[in-house]
Amino acid sequence: MPIDIRMPALSPTMEKGNLARWFKKEGEQVKAGDVIAEIETDKATMEYEAVDDGTLAKILVPAGTADVPVNQVIAVLAGEGEDVKAAAAGAGRGATMPKAAPAAITSPPPPKSAALASPAPAAERSEGANRVFASPLARRIAKDSGIEVARIAGSGPHGRVIARDVEAAKSGKGLRAPAGAPVVFAAAPSDDKIRALFAPGSYEVVPHDNVRRVIAQRLTQSKQTIPHYYLTVECDVGRLLAAREEINATAPKTNGAPVYKLSVNDFVIKALALALQRVPDANVTWTESAMLRHHSSDVGVAVAIQGGLITPVVRKAETKSLSAISTEMKDFAARARARKLKPEEYQGGSSAVSNLGMYGIKEFAAVINPPHATILAVGAGEERAVARKGKIEAAMMMTATLSADHRAVDGAVGAELLAAFKALIENPVMMLV
Secondary structure: OOOOEEEEOOOOOOOOEEEEEEEOOOOOOOOOOEEEEEEEEOOEEEEOOOOOOOEEEEOOOOOOEEEEEEOOOEEEEOOOOOHHHHHOOOOOOOOOOOOOOOOOOOOOOOOOOOOEEOOOOOHHHHOOOOOEOOOHHHHHHHHHHOHHHEEEEOHHHHOOOOOHHHHHHHHHOOOOOOOOOOOOOOOOOOHHHOOOOOOOOOOOOOOOOOOHHHHHHHHHHHHOOOOEEEEEEEEEEEHHHHHHHHHHHHHEEEEEOOOOOOOHHHHHHHHHHHHHHOOHOOOOOOOOOOOEOOOOOOEEEEEOOOEEOOOOEEEEHHHOHHHHHHHHHHHHHHHHHHHOHHHHOOOOOEEEEEHHHHHHOOOOOOOOOOOOOOOEEEEEEEEEEEEEEEEEEEEEEEEEEEEEEEOOOOOOHHHHHHHHHHHHHHHHHHHHO
């Protein structure tokens, strides 16, 4: 029987992808593990490997096609011993996915009207009126865990719920809102109404790409569903800058070039990681069923890329030296801009750093990036007048603002976290012992 090759969901937020190119041609033999295509996701460019042996009978979506929905059939593979021509002739039949298809979608899209809307139960999004597609094992695990199968986003064929989806749902991942739970979406004027405000020819229309769409969707969801609050401190970074200069001056060299060159951001990442260890109640993730208290400090770091940003995660940052963090971040930044990060390198984490100091920004507040419970916004270090013991002195100061999810991190806990960060950033020697 011919095998449908479908657009994969290569990240939790991916709804559509661009089919950049095919590495195989129609009629060529394919073995499991062969790279057959290159897919541009909302975060990176990924190679797509075949999972079955056979012959590529028909390519249904040509290279260069943009916005291909997840789970859409993009090609057909004839199995071993099958008639390739017959498989190609039948390609595309039944390729349209049922309405339940979006297995990778973690949040419902905004409704067409601005009125109060409720997401349809998962059962109604299935092919049958009241049927939820799930494997018997998945149903049994869900029942034993007390989780309603209809609330679990499936990652199997046609959105089928499989065992790994239930295991993920135990920690709150991939859970839809309960059936009938109201979600309020802010009213937004239509494109036509907005364009009518400007004279024809006075603007250029630049279509949204996948990255921009996903950023807009996730940050809108974050501000609508996460109760943000903000705490700000002023940090004296005089000692930090002196330590950084001394460390960089004495760094080992290879072929005349230093092996590493520390940035202020490297100290910020390390300080936040250690602060999360000192205040474990802030190193958490909110789920509807339980709080996840993390053992290690996995800190995401916002990296600007063409058309948007991505947040690679420094795993176990509290255990890594400043030079190791610096080297890792340089690698992440280079591969992020080339869209070569792996999904596991930018997914997860419990907190994040967003630093706009290099742009001269003094102070700002960042939007929390789920599943993080906090994000630290860091401004520029600059010389300011400060009062000390009744005297006005010049000092190198840096403003840091913590955005926190009030469901997971209470105000007092957030204050403790920021105080711990301030103590570390003002005394960098504490990060070296």
